Amino acid sequence: MVGSGSSGGDLQTPQFDGANYDFWAVKMETILIAHDLWDVVELGVQVQQIPEEEEGSGDEGSEAEQIPVEPPTISREDRIKNAKVLSLIQGAITDELFPRIRNEKTAKGAWDILRREFR
Known part of the structure; x- marks a missing residue:
């Protein structure tokens, strides 16, 4: 198997x-561009919107009936x-x-955060 010897596979990031x-x-x-991952940094993860049910239908049903x-x-x-x-980012710092x-999920x-602080 060809690789860098690290447990993360063949990808070496600069520290x-x-x-x-x-x-x-x-x-x-x-x-990240080479691995087709740059869009995650540039655009973030894309949230899938769930279609809303007939908004403004005038139905004044009880709360129990509302989904x-x-x-x-x-x-x-x-x-x-x-x-x-x-x-990769966590491993590269x-x-x-x-x-x-540490607490960032995206x-x-x-x-x-890194760009604001160190640029």
Whole structure:
């Protein structure tokens, strides 16, 4: 098996320690584009809107008759892509920087935090 020897497969990301953000960002962008994952950072994960039931139909039914609206969902493919990119970003920063994005659930959110702080 050909690879870098890391448990993450054959993908090596540059390590970001807080210095030279612009260089790191360009390298990461190129890697993510090469793996067809950059759209997750650029656009974020796309929420699938659930069609609403006849809005404004004038029906004044009781609350018990009203169907609760489900929150928007993210497709399985987008969840997986987001997790891949978030994992790459988390793995590409030092332990000292990790707490800054620890609670972020989206790759775009993590990227934006790092960009705001270090650009």
